[in-house]
Each structure stands twice: as structure tokens, then as C-alpha cells.
Amino acid sequence: MRASAFFLLGLVSAVVADNFPYFQSVEFDQGKFGPYPNRSYVATPQFIAPTLNFLQSSPQCDNGSYTMVCLRGDRIPTAAKSPMILDDKGQLVWMNASYGETFALGVQKYNGSDYLTFWKGNPAVGGHGEGYYYMLDHEYKERYRISAGNGIPGDLHEFRITPEGTALVTLYPAKQATMTWRVRGGNHGFPGGRKGWIFDSTVREVDIATDKVIFEWNASDHYEPNESQMPAGMAGARQKDAYDFFHINSIDKDYRGNYLVSARYMHGLTYINGTDGSIIWILGGKRNSFTDLSNGSATSFAYQHDGRWNPNHTGVNIFDNGEHYGTPSAYEGSRAVEILLDEEKMTAQLKRSFVNPRKIRSGSQGNMQVLPNGNVLVGYGLNAAWTEYTADGQVLCDVHIGAESDFNTIAVETYRVNKFPWVGRPTTPPDIAFKDGQVYVSWNGATEVKKWVLQASKGVGRNLKVIQQAEKDGFETAIPVNNTNWCFVKAVALDSKSRKLGVSKLIETGCVLDEVEEQPEDEELPEELPAEEVEIDNEVMDINYWMTDRILFSLSLWKTLELLGIVGASIGMWELRHSRVLRKMYYVSVRKMWGT
Secondary structure, eight states, X not given: OOOOGGGTSXXXXXEEXXXXXXXXXXXXXXXXXXXXXXXXXXXXTTOOEEOOEEEEOOGGGOSSOEEEEEEESTTSOGGGOSEEEEOTTSOEEEEOGGGOSEEEEEEEEETTEEEEEEEEEETTGGGTOEEEEEEEOTTOOEEEEEOSSTTOOBOSSOEEEOTTSEXXXXXXXXXXXXXXXXXXXXXXXXXXXXXXXXXXOEEEEEETTTOOEEEEEEGGGTOOGGGOSSOOTTTTSSGGGOEEOSOEEEEEEOTTSOXXXXXXXXXXXXXXXXXXXXXXXXXXXXXXXXEESSTTTTTOOOSOEEEEEXXXXXXXXXXXXXXXXXXXXXXXXXXXXXXXEETTTXXXXXXXEEXXXXXXXXXXXXXXXEOTTSOEEEEOBTSSEEEEEOTTSOEEEEEESSOGGGTTTTSSEESOOEEEOOOOOOSSOOEEEEETTEEEEEOTTOOSOOEEEEEEEXXXXXXXXXXXXXXXXXXXXXXXXXXXXXXXXXXXXXXXXOOEEEEOOOEEXXXXXXXXXXXXXXXXXXXXXXXSOEEETTEEEOTHHHHHHHHHHHHHHXXXXXXXXXXXXXXXXXXXXXXXXXXXXXXHHHHHHHTO
């Protein structure tokens, strides 16, 4: 049996199309490449992907997971405002800019399957956003669009799926309330108990299957606006200028069925009874319930984000911003902290703290994620950076996705940075383009591609031959092709076991056919092959490649005979065989008829 052509040809050295990222680039962080250094691609010019600056890197950061970000900011091009998956080298894996500005891309499990999840909507509504929560499957097909219950749009801050098949979401409804807060230039309250407006903070648990609300909790039922650590300024007099006194930004539900809620403007975490909604305890803020065993460093966090139970439920993890857009901070930089809690003795103790080597201070956003291997990933929100640490605080990878010179300017932001394993199997074909002697191939979202095989022919209807193989290198790989020999080419994606994953369309290389030299017949394939995938030398190839092109040629010839007539066709076929000009005209007409 003849060996597969895929394996008779050695791998060529691909011309690396992805010649990024940067490493310890001073110019990058000085902004010499702009606030958002980026790149585009030949086969997918509509994609604008980031180019990262690795200040520090380590193979320990490559654990088979992918970094997931949603870029935003006033210096981000519209085409780059997209959920994005990046590999450990900072290369693009997947994006879809049709979603626009999104928040908190990650992977969550629902009914035993993994989904990409994120929020999409208008983040400017009420200052907190109004939109829906999306769940994409491994083929990047939208399987669920979740509301905040009963069809109501939800807030951007939280979308967390529970093991029970429910979703934890946040809302910021505007409500009237008696003005007990200080207004700039005024006093506490107004004569007669004047009514003002607040943005309440609402916790909801929603059944994903039915869209029914199964739990709801409102901060205004348990807190007074004048308890807030955030001055109201002139807010509260009108509905459109409602006072955001609480500012919920994360929810976590534990095995006891209770809820842990982060309130940024209260500087605290509130632990809520999952049955009646009563407050069990508060960590931090004016109503702190705990004795601090760490000289205040366990309860003095401020303007925090992403409050979660730690993996063994002995304490909480918090991204402590420490400030709000330049307000004084008790610490030299924003920190990610783990705080141990004794719920019987009601004590809190700082176990560990992670501070970026460059002492990044982020006045908003940010997160802390404990990875399965024990490493800790910290995203710096307002500032376009993330750092991966060992469990004991050693820096492994320190990455900037925007210029440091534009930190704290809302130029480039990443609300949260997450890291998860993911398998993407898109149903769209790979993308391919030819330019300047190179074939450029990529496949948006495909995580299992290891090699590219190029198949080419000298003309429409001729058998396709394997002419090149190259290892996949980055998002887009460039492979040299001599277009004086090959007129049409397509790419086949193979996995690590050389199994075919997908095939691109057939494209033209712009070749010039020889006027005199007769084109030899392509090597004939075996006469009897099953019309399905067959295994040869433990590898898989699809014989439908050559069958498709033979059928295309036969149909094209029949249409030509119909158009020219029997006599004219006979003369034309003789001329076609001996004239380069007519041969070229024929190929052009066939391609126009068949859209190839």
C-alpha cells in the first residue's frame, strides 16, 4: 500500500508570521509603539490583536491553559474591542469583534459541559451597564443568552454559574430614598426628609433553564447610604444622577447556600444568609465584624474587587485596589490578598499578599484567581497588565498589554484577566491568503492544530498534490510557495496525531502558465479507494480532496460545451491545449462561473 503523501514530505521551515511579543521592551512601555501596540494578519485583516510585552516569563506559566481578556479603553480600536483568548506566548487564539465591548471572559461549567462565558451590552447605562450574559460552546456557537431574570438586562459586574445550574448576577436599579447622605455644598439630608435617588445593588440568583429568579437581595434593605465610604458629590438629586452608595462587584455562593458579596464603596465583604437574606457578618468597612490579628492589614482593604472564598473555604481572596482613581492608599501598590477567617472566634488574619514588582496602583477593576496548580494570577484592571505568581509570591510571568506610560489613563483596560483550559473546534474553515510568495494560514479559535499541509495544483480540475508541511507557529503561519509551479493551493489542518481537522478554501496564487511546455498529468491515485476517510500508516487522509476537483473540472467542461456548441468546442479544445492565452482565458471563465 502506498504511504500517505502527508508523510513522504519533510516539514519545511515556515516563515514565522507571528514575530511578537516583545521582551522587556523599554520602548513598548514608554509608549513609542502607541498606548495599545497591536498587529493584524494577512489572511484575517479584520482582526486587530494585542502585542504583549513580557517583563518576566517562565515555562511554569505554561500549564496548558489560555489567558482570557476583554479589552476596553478609549485608545482601543473598535475592531479590537472583543473577547480574546491568548496562548502562553501571548499569541492570539480566538477573537470575535462582532460582540464589541465585553467583560469577564472565562470558562464555566453548566450541565457537565464547559462554556466560554462573558457579559455583553452597553457599559455606559447608569455607569454600570445593561446587557446580557453569553455562553458559547466549543464550536463558538452561542448556546445561551441569559438575562438577569424574567428577561431583564443585567449589570456587567458578575455572571457566575453555580453547580446547581443557576447564575449569580448583579443589578443596579435606580430607586427613590430619603436623602441621608451629604451632598457637595450641603448638609446631611434636607428639611422634611426630601426624597432623592440611589442606585441600589441587587443580588440575584437565576435559574438558567427557566429564567426564573430564585433569590434576590437588595443592599438598601440592609445598609443606609450614609454608611458609604464614597462621597456622593452632587449625586442623588435626580434619577439620572442617582447615588451609587454600595457598588456591588462580585458574588460567590458557598456550599452552605450563603452568598459572599463585595461592596466596593463600603470597603467590605458582606456574608448573606441564603434563606432569609439576613447579614451573617461583614469583613471590613464601618461595620466590620472581625478582630484583625494582622495589625489592620486584614481588614483595611479599600475599593476592592473580586471577593471570593479561597479553595478550601478557610478564608477569602480579594483584589485590594487600595484607592479610587488617585485617592490616598495605605499601601505602596494594589495588592491581591488571602485573608484567613475564624468564624467562631471572629478573627481575621492576613495569610499572604501579592504586590506587582512595579508597584502598580489600580484605582478600579482587577481580580485574583488561584489556579489549579497553586499559582496565583492577578489582573490589574484599570492598568493593562497581569502577573502570575507562585503560591509563595515569587513572580513567574509579568505581562503588559498596554504601554505603562498610559497606565491610570483609561487608555487600555482589562476588567478581569482569567486563565482556563479550553478546547476550541470551530466549524468555520481555516483562513488562507497568498501574498509575496507566501501562503498565510490561520484558523480562528482552533486549539488542536499542530501542523499545516499545503496541497496545490497547476490548474482548475487538476489533481491536488501535497507540496509543503509546516509546524503551526502562532496565530498565523506563513509558508513559502513557488507560484511559478503551482497555480492553486489550499491548506489542511492536522492535529498532533496528524489527523485532519479542517480544510481551507482553494485560492489562486497568481501564477503565469508556460506557453510551450505541456503540463504533465498529475500522478494517478489508486483506482480503488473507499469514498471516506481511510487510515494509511496509522494516519488519516481524505480522498475527497482530488475527487472534488475532478468533479469540478467535469462540470466546468460540460458547461463550456453547452456554451460554445459542439463544433466550436472541438476547435476550442484544440486551441486550449496549445495556446497559453486561451488556456488562461479558459481558467478565468471557469473560476468566474464556479466562484473559485
